[in-house]
Amino acid sequence: QKEVEQDPGPLSVPEGAIVSLNCTYSNSAFQYFMWYRQYSRKGPELLMYTYSSGNKEDGRFTAQVDKSSKYISLFIRDSQPSDSATYLCATRSGNTGKLIFGQGTTLQVKP
Amino acid sequence: NAGVTQTPKFQVLKTGQSMTLQCAQDMNHEYMSWYRQDPGMGLRLIHYSVGAGITDQGEVPNGYNVSRSTTEDFPLRLLSAAPSQTSVYFCATRGGFNQPQHFGDGTRLSIL
Numbered sequence: 680q681k682e683v684e685q686d687p688g689p690l691s692v693p694e695g696a697i698v699s700l701n702c703t704y705s706n707s708a709f710q711y712f713m714w715y716r717q718y719s720r721k722g723p724e725l726l727m728y729t730y731s732s733g734n735k736e737d738g739r740f741t742a743q744v745d746k747s748s749k750y751i752s753l754f755i756r757d758s759q760p761s762d763s764a765t766y767l768c769a770t771r772s773g774n775t776g777k778l779i780f781g782q783g784t785t786l787q788v789k790p
Numbered sequence: 791n792a793g794v795t796q797t798p799k800f801q802v803l804k805t806g807q808s809m810t811l812q813c814a815q816d817m818n819h820e821y822m823s824w825y826r827q828d829p830g831m832g833l834r835l836i837h838y839s840v841g842a843g844i845t846d847q848g849e850v851p852n853g854y855n856v857s858r859s860t861t862e863d864f865p866l867r868l869l870s871a872a873p874s875q876t877s878v879y880f881c882a883t884r885g886g887f888n889q890p891q892h893f894g895d896g897t898r899l900s901i902l
Contacts (some may be wrong), residue, residue: 681799687830712874713890722794722893723833730888767833776840776884777848778891780833 685781
């Protein structure tokens with residue numbers, strides 16, 4: 680079993696839709712949670728970074744962490760074609776700096 | 791501010807050839823790392839460094855060497871390239887321990 684599981688998709692939605700991207704993790708020692716966005720032929724770009732359970736909002740993006748169920752989510756409101764990319768969840772324990780990534784979910788937002 | 795710069799962007803090698811992938815950063819970050827990204831496998835850590843003169847192995851270190859003689863540079867060496875090392879390689883840096891990592895745009899490597 681992978682330490683971080685993420686459905687690779689692809690996920691296709693119409694412009695303006697609310698998008699929900701999800702990951703599960705297995706190690707309760709993981710304390711830091713990140714979402715990265717990766718456009719084709721580019722490096723991962725940090726979108727959201729959170730430590731605690733609960734919600735963190737940044738513009739149209741909301742990251743949600745539920746440590747009790749080991750579940751992390753990214754919500755995108757009013758999705759735009761420019762949001763079309765691969766979204767990677769990542770986590771790490773508080774003891775090491777090593778990131779563990781999910782496989783990434785490919786999202787396409789159609790005009 | 792260039793951030794994390796990786797060179798070259800593309801490279802084709804023959805089996806058995808050697809090569810060094812370059813990574814340079816101008817953010818004075820102590821932590822640097824190398825990942826490879828393969829379809830269906832996500833990003834996997836190859837080697838990392840917590841400062842000049844200190845390196846350690848990640849999840850998939852076999853076939854790769856690293857050194858860290860300066861804060862700015864963290865090259866990744868393939869001593870004898872194999873087709874299984876065909877991948878996209880990313881370098882990442884991090885400021886403080888609780889800070890997130892920032893990635894370069896990658897080197898696409900094909901080994902024939």
